[in-house]
Amino acid sequence: MILEQLIGNLIQGLVLGAIYGMATMGLSLIFGVLRVVNVGHGAFIMVGAFIAWWLFSALGVIPILAIPVALVIGLALGFIFYYSVLRRLIKAPELASLLATFSIGVLLEETAKLIFGSEFRGYNWAVGKITLPMTVLPMTKLYACLGSVLIAVLLYIWFNKTRAGTAMRSVVEDSEGAKVCGVNVEGVYAMSFALGIGLTVVSGVLLTMFIPVGINPYMGGPYTLKAFVIAVLGGLASPYGAFFGGLVFGLIENGSYTLFAFLPGVEPFALTRFFSCMMLLVILLIRPTGLLRAK
C-alpha cells in the first residue's frame, strides 16, 4: 500500500515537476542574461492562466491552442516592459530593477482584477483519464507535462543551434566580449527578457491544464516563491537547470509527503516544505551553483 501510494505520488510529482520547471525557465533566463530578478514572475503566470481560461470559456479554444497565443502575448509584454522600464535599469543598482519588476507584477494583478474581477475562476476541459494501478492521471495533466518537455527541448535546440541562441549564450558568458565580437547586446537583452516573459506566460497556460481552478489575479504568489526555490536548486542562471530543478522539486514534494504521512503525529505537508528547503540547503552546500551549473 505504501509503495503503491509512493509510486502514484511520484508519477504525479514528475508531471507537476515538469510544469514547475517550465514555469521557472523564464525566471532563470532573464536572470542569466540580464541579471534581473523578476519579482513579478507570478503575475505573468497569472496572465497565462487567464489567457487559457478566457480562450476556453469565451471562445471554446482548447488550452493547447492557447499556448501560441500566450507566447505571442508574453513576447509582446516582454518587449513592452523591457523598452519602457527595464532598459533604463540594466546598469542601475539591483534594488531598482527589483522594485520595477515588483511594480510590474502589481500593475498586472490590478489590471487583471479591473478586467476580470477578483473571482476565483476555472474551466473544465474534459478529455479523459488514464487509470494506472497506483494513480489516476487526467489527460490534461499529461498534455501539460508533454507540452513542458517539448518546449524545454525546443528551447535547448534554439539556444544551441541558432545564431540568436548562440548570441544569447555569449552575452551570458561575457557581455563585454560579446559586444566586441559584434553581438547586438541591447537586442539580446530585449529578446531574452521577452522570451523569458513569453515562457512564463506559456507556463501559466500549462499550469491551468494541471490545475484548471483557482484562476484569479493574485494566484501567482505561491508560484513565484516556488520558482525562486527551483531556480536556485537548478542553478539560477541556467534555464535547463531550472527545468531539471522543477522535476526534482516535484518529486521531492510529492514523494516525501507519502513517507512523512506514515510518521505518527506529524502533518506531512508541513514537513514536505521543511524537507524541500532542507534539500535546497544541502544541494547548495554541495553545489553552490545549483544542480546544473550555469555555463
Added chain:
Amino acid sequence: MSNRCSIRMIGFVAVFALLFATHASAAPGKIVIGHPACLSGKYAKAGEQAIGGIKACVDWVNKVYGGVTVGGKKLPLEYKYYDCESKKEAVTSLISRLITVDKVDCIFAPYSSGLTLRGAPVAESHKMLYMDHGGANNKIFRQGFQYIVQTIGPASRYHEGTLDMIHKVDPHAKRVALAYEDSEFAKMVMAGAEEHAKKLGFKIVFKRTYPKGVTDLTPLLSALKAAKPDIVIGGGHFEDGQLFNRQMADLDINANALSLIAAATLPAFYKALTGMAEGVMGPSHWEYGVKYAPEEAKKVGLPWIGPSQDEFVNLFKKALGKDIIPDYHAAEAGAAVLALVMGIEKAGSVDSDKVRRALGDLEFMSFYGGWDVDDTGLQVGHSMVDVQWQGGKRVIVWPAEAQTGKLYYPMPTFAEKAKGKLAVPK
C-alpha cells in the same frame, strides 16, 4: 486692578469651559463606521461582498429607517473604508488611522479570522467597539478582548448541521475524513467537526491539514482515498475549496457526501467546476432563499430590524452597481450594521463602552436570522444552513425549517457527473 483682572480671567475660563462643555455634550451630527476593507489581495472577493452588504444596510438605515435615534435625534450613518489589501500590517495601521484621524465611532473588522484577530488589540487599545462580521474563529473570543462583538457564527459549529443531517439520512455512514487548511479558522472548524462527529458515533478515518496557498492537493487526496471514507468534509477558503473538489474528481475519489467550507457556497465554485460540483455541500451563514421575516421574529419573540431579504438584495445590487446576488459575506456584514444600530439606540449613546454593554443584552432578528452574543462577544444566536449544488442551483437542504429542497444523497460519483448526471432529487 488685580481683582478686575481675576474676575476677567474667571469669566474667560467660565465662558471657555461652557463652550467646551456644550461641544462635548452635544450629540454628534452623524455616526461614522470605519472599516479596513479587503478591496484587493486574497480576500478581495469576500471584501467586495462585505462592502456591498454594509453599504446596503447603511443605505436602508438612512433612507428607510430614518437614521439612528440617539438622545431623541435621528442621526445618519456614514461609512468610511480603506483598502487593507488583505494584509495584516495594513489592518493595524488603518484601524489606528480611522480612530485617530478620521474619528470614527466604531470599527468594522476586516474579513477573515486572521485579519480580525490582528486588528482586535488595536481597537481594544483605543477602547473602540470592534464589530466582527467575517472572523469566525472561536479563539478570537478567548483573548479577553472587551470591545469585540461577533455577527458571523463561530467556526466550531460550521459542520455540526452537515453531520446531523447525514446522521439522520444515512445512519450506516460511519467513516468520516477531515481535511482542512492549516489556518486558525479552519483548524477550529475541524476541531468542532471532530468533536461533533464523535458525539454522533462517526469514526474519524482520516484527519490531515494542508498549508495555506496550497497549489496541489494530490498527495493528501491520494492518502484520503486509501482511507475509503463515506463522508469527506474540509476546506479552508475559496481557492483551496475549488482545488479540493477538482482534484478529488481528477483522482476519482468518490464519497457519499462532500462538504467544503467557504468555497462551496459561492456561485464562482460551480462556475469554475461545473458538473463536478453537483451534489457538493457547504455550510453557510446565510443564503438567498432563507425565510427570516418579521412574522417569524414575532413567533419566537424577538424584535425585528432591517430590510426584507429582497430589499437587501436590491440595495446590495445598487450599492455595488452589479447585478449579483449577495452571499453570506454580504449578509453578515449588513447584519452587523443592524446590530450596531440597535446597540446604539439601546445605549442611547455612541460611546463604545455603553454600546458594547447594550449589545451584550441585545437579541434580535433580521433578514440574516437570529442575533445574540455571549459575554465574550461570541455569536450564539445565529444558526447556519447547509447548501447543496443541485442542477447548477444552490438549494438549502438543512435545517428542515429553512429547507428550500430535499437533500440529494449519496452524491453522484465523479464518473457519473462527467457523463452529465445532476444531483437533482426526484
